[in-house]
Amino acid sequence: MACPELNPKQPPLSYGIASFKPEDYNDPAALIAPLAKAGFKVLTLVPTFEAETQELNVTYELGHGRKRARKVVKITNKKTPSLDAIKALAIAGIKADMHVRFEPHIDPDVTLQGHGETYWRAQLVFEPDVVPPSYYNVVLDPLFEIIAEIRDTPIPNLPNCKPCFSLTLGSELDAALLAFPGKWLDILNRLKQKRAKYTDLEPRLIFGHKINWDFLTVKRQNEWCSLANAVDKELGSGPTNLDPNRNMPNVMAYLAKLDYIGVSFYPPLAGPNAGGIDPNKWKQKPTDASIGEMADLLEKQWQQFLGQIDNWGPSVEIGEAGIGTPDAADPWTVTNPARMKTPEGRNVAEHVVRGIALWAKRQADRFKNKSQSPCMAFMPITYWTVQQFDWLGLRPEWREYGIEALIEWVKRWNSGTFSAG
Numbered sequence: 001m002a003c004p005e006l007n008p009k010q011p012p013l014s015y016g017i018a019s020f021k022p023e024d025y026n027d028p029a030a031l032i033a034p035l036a037k038a039g040f041k042v043l044t045l046v047p048t049f050e051a052e053t054q055e056l057n058v059t060y061e062l063g064h065g066r067k068r069a070r071k072v073v074k075i076t077n078k079k080t081p082s083l084d085a086i087k088a089l090a091i092a093g094i095k096a097d098m099h100v101r102f103e104p105h106i107d108p109d110v111t112l113q114g115h116g117e118t119y120w121r122a123q124l125v126f127e128p129d130v131v132p133p134s135y136y137n138v139v140l141d142p143l144f145e146i147i148a149e150i151r152d153t154p155i156p157n158l159p160n161c162k163p164c165f166s167l168t169l170g171s172e173l174d175a176a177l178l179a180f181p182g183k184w185l186d187i188l189n190r191l192k193q194k195r196a197k198y199t200d201l202e203p204r205l206i207f208g209h210k211i212n213w214d215f216l217t218v219k220r221q222n223e224w225c226s227l228a229n230a231v232d233k234e235l236g237s238g239p240t241n242l243d244p245n246r247n248m249p250n251v252m253a254y255l256a257k258l259d260y261i262g263v264s265f266y267p268p269l270a271g272p273n274a275g276g277i278d279p280n281k282w283k284q285k286p287t288d289a290s291i292g293e294m295a296d297l298l299e300k301q302w303q304q305f306l307g308q309i310d311n312w313g314p315s316v317e318i319g320e321a322g323i324g325t326p327d328a329a330d331p332w333t334v335t336n337p338a339r340m341k342t343p344e345g346r347n348v349a350e351h352v353v354r355g356i357a358l359w360a361k362r363q364a365d366r367f368k369n370k371s372q373s374p375c376m377a378f379m380p381i382t383y384w385t386v387q388q389f390d391w392l393g394l395r396p397e398w399r400e401y402g403i404e405a406l407i408e409w410v411k412r413w414n415s416g417t418f419s420a421g
Contacts, residue, residue, distance in 0.1 A: 011379060012380045016045075022085075038414060040098060042101060048080060048107050050107060072124055083146060090102075098163075104168070125179050125228045165204060168319060179242060181247060181250040209254075212263075269301075283348055310366055317379035325345075337401075391407075
């Protein structure tokens with residue numbers, strides 16, 4: 001049945017719980033309690049799977065220079081919490097009156113080793129259904145089976161409401177999406193067939209795919225094609241002579257079949273790519289007026305980079321957003337996290353976190369749930385919460401990044417008693 005307890009007047013907020021080690025989901029109660037106390041009604045689980053890779057003797061264009069390409073050897077779950085641990089955390093969320101989003105990540109081995117070398121998941125060129133073992137078999141099918149198993153878990157305080165779920169098929173895997181859109185469509189159709197076998201689940205489980213905020217720019221598409229062609233040149237197989245003009249129609253055909261399109265929304269919020277806004281603007285103590293200005297800027301950036309997807313058909317959600325640097329020109333930056341503990345860093349974080357919520361509320365029509373899901377009137381807005389992004393201070397090791405003003409704000413926002421930014 002429908003769940004009116006999810007605020008029907010604005011998109012609900014969600015706070016992601018990512019894993020990077022097998023033990024990261026070992027204490028469901030400790031992870032869920034702060035979210036329940038803050039009034040979150042949507043739980044986002046981001047279990048990370050490892051991509052074992054091999055450096056290739058070819059380079060490709062990315063940003064302002066050339067980078068070495070890496071080949072995906074296989075996808076593994078050896079650094080992922082067990083399926084039982086993932087299931088237990090999801091059940092704990094449901095019992096705390098939450099619906100559950102599953103948004104799996106894959107990270108290359110060089111990134112997860114933590115030695116300074118990184119390789120962004122968006123750069124991975126791989127076919128998601130190639131065996132053995134395939135991304136579908138290691139990641140998506142097991143998560144679907146968890147959802148099927150827990151689909152009737154009761155929500156204690158909502159006896160007439162069953163939990164709803166979403167499963168993001170690919171998260172920020174932009175090169176793989178551009179190179180193999182037909183393979184992603186095959187996987188979507190396979191999962192839809194599995195979903196159809198559960199008549200009581202079908203309207204409560206929706207499927208989506210998450211792209212990066214700049215995926216639709218010609219510059220980024222050309223970079224991903226350059227990468228895919230470099231990998232193909234080395235391996236002698238794959239998307240030969242890939243070109244955005246030929247493949248983007250196939251990408252759009254796949255995206256149009258989804259229940260929702262998610263976005264990792266990290267557009268520039270200062271500097272020349274944000275209308276010349278002085279980065280110091282967001283370092284000042286926030287006011288309702290300045291939060292409103294941040295919301296205005298976010299809408300301008302959406303229109304510039306992503307406005308076209310508003311009319312593509314599927315629902316739209318913010319699958320990930322946040323701020324990792326006081327400079328705001330590059331919100332995605334993860335280096336030098338200690339800067340976010342300064343007064344200026346906390347002011348910037350408050351501008352962005354509150355600004356995103358206000359922007360989504362102002363643009364609520366964009367985030368209406370267009371699927372047949374009976375649970376949520378609006379698609380959620382999810383915050384990325386790793387290390388300096390963890391403004392709630394959810395993890396003990398990141399407690400020092402918690403921001404008391406935002407903790408109190410989100411309680412009021414989720415309760416519907418905070419109407420302004």
